[in-house]
Amino acid sequence: MAGASASARVESDPTRIMMAVNQSTIKGYPHASISSKGAFEWTLEKIIRTNTTGFKLLFLHVQVPDQDGFGVNARKRTGWLDTRGRVSGFDEVDSIYASPEDFKELKRRDRARGVHLLEYFVRRCHEIRVSCEAWIKIGDPNQVICHEVIRVRPDFLVVGCRGLGPFQKVFVGTVSEFCQKHVECPVIVIKRKPNEMPQDPVDD
Amino acid sequence: MAGASASARVESDPTRIMMAVNQSTIKGYPHASISSKGAFEWTLEKIIRTNTTGFKLLFLHVQVPDQDGFGVNARKRTGWLDTRGRVSGFDEVDSIYASPEDFKELKRRDRARGVHLLEYFVRRCHEIRVSCEAWIKIGDPNQVICHEVIRVRPDFLVVGCRGLGPFQKVFVGTVSEFCQKHVECPVIVIKRKPNEMPQDPVDD
Numbered sequence: 001m002a003g004a005s006a007s008a009r010v011e012s013d014p015t016r017i018m019m020a021v022n023q024s025t026i027k028g029y030p031h032a033s034i035s036s037k038g039a040f041e042w043t044l045e046k047i048i049r050t051n052t053t054g055f056k057l058l059f060l061h062v063q064v065p066d067q068d069g070f071g072v073n074a075r076k077r078t079g080w081l082d083t084r085g086r087v088s089g090f091d092e093v094d095s096i097y098a099s100p101e102d103f104k105e106l107k108r109r110d111r112a113r114g115v116h117l118l119e120y121f122v123r124r125c126h127e128i129r130v131s132c133e134a135w136i137k138i139g140d141p142n143q144v145i146c147h148e149v150i151r152v153r154p155d156f157l158v159v160g161c162r163g164l165g166p167f168q169k170v171f172v173g174t175v176s177e178f179c180q181k182h183v184e185c186p187v188i189v190i191k192r193k194p195n196e197m198p199q200d201p202v203d204d
Numbered sequence: 205m206a207g208a209s210a211s212a213r214v215e216s217d218p219t220r221i222m223m224a225v226n227q228s229t230i231k232g233y234p235h236a237s238i239s240s241k242g243a244f245e246w247t248l249e250k251i252i253r254t255n256t257t258g259f260k261l262l263f264l265h266v267q268v269p270d271q272d273g274f275g276v277n278a279r280k281r282t283g284w285l286d287t288r289g290r291v292s293g294f295d296e297v298d299s300i301y302a303s304p305e306d307f308k309e310l311k312r313r314d315r316a317r318g319v320h321l322l323e324y325f326v327r328r329c330h331e332i333r334v335s336c337e338a339w340i341k342i343g344d345p346n347q348v349i350c351h352e353v354i355r356v357r358p359d360f361l362v363v364g365c366r367g368l369g370p371f372q373k374v375f376v377g378t379v380s381e382f383c384q385k386h387v388e389c390p391v392i393v394i395k396r397k398p399n400e401m402p403q404d405p406v407d408d
Contacts, residue, residue, distance in 0.1 A: 015250045042390075046219045046359050051255040155250045156392065180384055180393075186246075188360065188392040189384075 014131065017043060018058040018154035018185075020145050020175065023117050025204050030116035033204040035160030039190040040121060043158050044128070052130045059121045059134035060148050061114050062141040111136060142178040149183045156186040162204050163191035218335065221247060222262040222358035222389075224349050224379065227321050229407050234320035237408040239364030243394035244325060247362050248332070256334045263325045263338035264352050265318050266345040315340060346382040353387045360390040366408050367395035 021036040023029045032040075048055045118134040125132040137144045149157060161176035176189040198204070225240040227233045236244075252259045322338040329336040341348045353361060365380035380393040402408070 015253065047251060049219065049255060049258045051253060051258065054253045054255065186392050186394055188390050190390055 014054055014056040015156075016056050016058060016152075016154045017047070018060060018149065018152060018157045019043065019121070020060050020062065020141070020157065020159045020179070021117070021121060022061065022141075022204075023113075025202075026198060029113035030120070032117055032120050033160065034196050034198065035162055035190070035192050035204050037160075038192050038196060039158050039160035040124070042190045044130075048130060052128060055130060057121070057125055057130060057132040058152060058154055059118055059132060060145065061118055061134070061136050062144045063110060063114050063136060063138045064141065065138055141175045142182070145175065145179055146182050146184070149185050154185055156188060157183055158188050158190060161189050161191055162201060163197075164201060218258055218260045219360075220260050220262060220356075220358045221251070222264060222353065222356060222361045223247065223325070224264050224266065224345070224361065224363045224383070225321070225325060226265065226345075226408075227317075230402060233317035234324070236321055236324050237364065238400050238402065239366055239394070239396050239408050241364075242396050242400060243362050243364030244328070246394045248334075252334060256332060259334060261325070261329055261334055261336040262356060262358055263322055263336060264349065265322055265338070265340050266348045267314060267318055267340060267342045268345065269342055345379045346386070349379065349383055350386050350388070353389050358389055360392060361387055362392050362394060365393050365395055366405060367401075368405060 019036075019040060021040070022033050024031040024033045043057070114136040118136070122132055122134050137148065145157070145159075157179060159176045159179055161174070164174070176187075180187050180189060192204075223240075223244060225244070226237050228235040228237045247261070318340040322340070326336055326338050341352065349361070349363075361383060363380045363383055365378070368378070380391075383391050384393060396408075
């Protein structure tokens with residue numbers, strides 16, 4: 001799970017595909033979003049195909065900090081996961097009664113959830129013997145993806161998108177459009193399949 | 205050189221990549237533009253790699269009609285090519301003294317030039333044993349590419365672009381941006397390499 005490095009490359013190196021992946025807005029961590037999974041499966045089926053040694057996948061998961069600088073889940077879930085994985089404690093409250101130590105723990109936990117999300121992709125790659133790396137960054141997804149592309153220098157970037165209409169886009173961020181305009185490498189945007197669209201298309 | 209058809213597909217079919225290619229603005233027909241050649245070489249190197257049976261390339265060349273409904277070259281070159289390939293006759297004139305029959309001949313010749321352009325890509329594919337098809341359409345490139353994607357249903361579209369800045373874009377069409385927004389399949393835009401940029405970056 002080490003960060004990818006931009007080392008000097010020779011002709012026979014595998015094609016390095018960066019994939020920006022995020023969690024499901026419906027199921028939350030550790031589930032991957034519908035569009036991330038779709039973009040991943042599309043890449044396997046249409047690009048990598050049987051040439052598993054010709055490619056390396058680089059999975060980047062960006063966690064969005066809330067105003068306090070913690071992962072976005074810290075704001076929503078200030079309770080603890082019990083041994084059965086259920087949230088207990090002071091969930092769904094406006095005021096937060098937690099010590100700085102508690103927040104430190106939450107931050108660590110958010111990171112663990114991110115790792116768990118990446119596990120899905122890494123495990124699948126191991127199964128089909130495609131080389132991969134995966135890592136987490138915290139920040140604004142648009143900015144972080146642009147920065148990581150400059151740092152890691154993939155051959156191209158794959159991002160999933162919900163395929164929203166112009167009206168819906170006003171209310172939600174469209175990382176894919178930002179990437180197409182600003183990222184310093186070729187970008188391919190994979191829309192969700194119509195039959196995978198949830199009831200509310202803004203969900204993912 | 206037959207047009208590609210949108211037949212029913214099974215799992216093991218090759219990935220069908222459509223490539224929109226055009227002629228060089230500097231050398232004219234039959235030379236391919238720098239960005240078309242770059243996008244083609246990129247696709248071979250980064251996507252197809254050694255998996256030559258896993259992909260099929262579909263080359264579309266769109267010829268832009270001038271106001272008289274002829275290919276864009278009819279307006280600039282109203283003379284004839286002599287046996288050594290040089291233009292002779294009434295070249296570089298404002299008034300055109302040509303009969304309807306002459307224009308018919310020009311139209312035919314423009315088409316032949318388009319075929320000659322496509323030959324470059326088809327021959328290269330044959331050399332490396334990648335399956336391909338190539339065809340010509342006349343019309344507005346943006347509209348034609350969108351229409352052909354709906355008709356042919358490729359898995360994705362590759363287009364080269366000059367990588368112009370926003371100021372330069374005001375004066376020239378940006379087919380790549382239009383495709384990214386409107387084409388009904390994933391699109392990957394390949395920018396020209398900095399070392400391939402001609403003196404005037406608007407040239408290609």
